[in-house]
Amino acid sequence: MRILVIGSGGREHALIKGLAADPLTTELHAAPGSPAFAELATNHPEYSQVDDPARMVELAEKIGAELVVVGPEVPLVAGVGDALRAAGVKVFGPNKAAAQIEGSKQFAKDVMAAAGVATARAEQITPGASGEDIDAALANFGPNYVVKDDGLAGGKGVVVTQDLTEARAHVDAVLAAGNPVLLESFLEGPEVSLFCLVDGETVVPLLPAQDHKRAFDNDEGPNTGGMGAYTPLPWLPEDGVKRIVDEVCVPVAKEMVRRGTPYSGLLYAGLAWGAQGPSVVEFNCRFGDPETQAVLSLLESPLAQALDATASGTLDQLPELQWKDGYAVIVVLAAEGYPASPVKGAVISGDAITDPEKVLHAGTAQNDAGEFVAAGGRVLSVLGHGADLDAARAGAYAVLDGIDMEGGFYRTDIGAKGHDQL
Numbered sequence: 001m002r003i004l005v006i007g008s009g010g011r012e013h014a015l016i017k018g019l020a021a022d023p024l025t026t027e028l029h030a031a032p033g034s035p036a037f038a039e040l041a042t043n044h045p046e047y048s049q050v051d052d053p054a055r056m057v058e059l060a061e062k063i064g065a066e067l068v069v070v071g072p073e074v075p076l077v078a079g080v081g082d083a084l085r086a087a088g089v090k091v092f093g094p095n096k097a098a099a100q101i102e103g104s105k106q107f108a109k110d111v112m113a114a115a116g117v118a119t120a121r122a123e124q125i126t127p128g129a130s131g132e133d134i135d136a137a138l139a140n141f142g143p144n145y146v147v148k149d150d151g152l153a154g155g156k157g158v159v160v161t162q163d164l165t166e167a168r169a170h171v172d173a174v175l176a177a178g179n180p181v182l183l184e185s186f187l188e189g190p191e192v193s194l195f196c197l198v199d200g201e202t203v204v205p206l207l208p209a210q211d212h213k214r215a216f217d218n219d220e221g222p223n224t225g226g227m228g229a230y231t232p233l234p235w236l237p238e239d240g241v242k243r244i245v246d247e248v249c250v251p252v253a254k255e256m257v258r259r260g261t262p263y264s265g266l267l268y269a270g271l272a273w274g275a276q277g278p279s280v281v282e283f284n285c286r287f288g289d290p291e292t293q294a295v296l297s298l299l300e301s302p303l304a305q306a307l308d309a310t311a312s313g314t315l316d317q318l319p320e321l322q323w324k325d326g327y328a329v330i331v332v333l334a335a336e337g338y339p340a341s342p343v344k345g346a347v348i349s350g351d352a353i354t355d356p357e358k359v360l361h362a363g364t365a366q367n368d369a370g371e372f373v374a375a376g377g378r379v380l381s382v383l384g385h386g387a388d389l390d391a392a393r394a395g396a397y398a399v400l401d402g403i404d405m406e407g408g409f410y411r412t413d414i415g416a417k418g419h420d421q422l
């Protein structure tokens with residue numbers, strides 16, 4: 001099967017690595033891709049406008065793609081899935097209407113309310129609201145203020161703070177950009193990222209993971225797209241995944257069908273595991289980054305077969321997914337200045353950087369000398385495996401010890417609290 005993967009980051013590198021290992025895959029392409037993918041896929045850097053449905057259809061038709069796997073949310077929310085399906089190309093990823101589960105926080109809240117899914121209490125503030133109205137709305141929340149841009153914001157939309165002035169400043173900034181704001185109550189409990197393949201009402205969970213969103217150790221510093229992750233979760237109750245599927249993902253999948261916008265693709269449930277069990281923090285309409293790099297590294301079943309079954313509407317016939325034993329840890333090496341203003345161009349060195357079993361490239365380019373250089377905020381996703389979480393952590397940090405990048409930084413505590421979160 002000839003497969004086109006849309007995207008260029010660490011998540012897409014992990015998808016490409018997984019797809020390349022499946023004998024069902026005969027040819028792999030990436031748009032725009034990344035120099036680091038070149039061993040496994042043909043890059044199409046001239047197709048960098050991944051949110052342009054017509055361009056993506058043009059490329060899919062040009063290469064005769066039999067399946068398109070859409071990595072990031074932006075093309076899905078822009079309707080790339082709809083355009084490809086209209087052109088008769090199979091797609092892994094929801095149509096625009098269903099991608100609203102990530103594209104609009106208020107839409108997700110409405111779906112959850114209709115489906116009876118536990119989530120944070122929320123209040124929307126729309127552009128044009130008076131200062132008094134904003135203050136009155138904020139007074140209904142705290143001491144932890146959760147302030148969200150209602151739309152897509154590339155990982156920069158959410159501020160969680162105890163500082164009312166900072167909360168108000170984020171409300172003002174989002175409204176000034178013309179977007180509604182969602183204020184939410186703070187959900188207590190450790191975070192879980194559960195990715196599910198969804199095809200209508202059929203829901204197949206992958207391994208649960210935990211992301212680390214703050215930039216620095218001990219969950220300090222600004223929110224980021226994610227600085228590291230581990231999987232599975234030793235602290236999650238034995239029935240944890242089943243409860244999330246039964247209480248969250250299946251009701252949401254059914255509600256999407258009921259609305260006439262059935263979901264097809266990857267549903268990412270971001271949850272807090274509280275005293276009563278799972279509550280939804282957010283949904284995403286695609287694989288998470290960096291959790292995917294860890295989760296897919298433990299998948300034993302063929303990835304192309306699983307994504308193709310989802311895209312073909314035959315997920316209910318997919319054999320049960322098989323997983324490797326043990327744990328996986330991903331640690332992100334970020335560029336100096338990330339997340340506010342990452343510095344580009346630092347040369348990256350180390351033997352492991354060309355070994356996708358150890359390192360997946362999230363934001364790199366090649367200079368004229370052929371060296372890999374930092375080209376994004378999150379630069380590398382460094383992988384460790386082990387029979388237990390400590391061994392997996394040690395593996396990832398040992399790989400990082402052999403990598404140099406001027407100004408680069410990473411968290412040293414990814415997975416460190418993984419044993420005793422409850």
Ligand code: GLY
Nearest residue numbers: 225226288289290
């Ligand atoms: N790791 C968070 C995300 O993918 O949105």
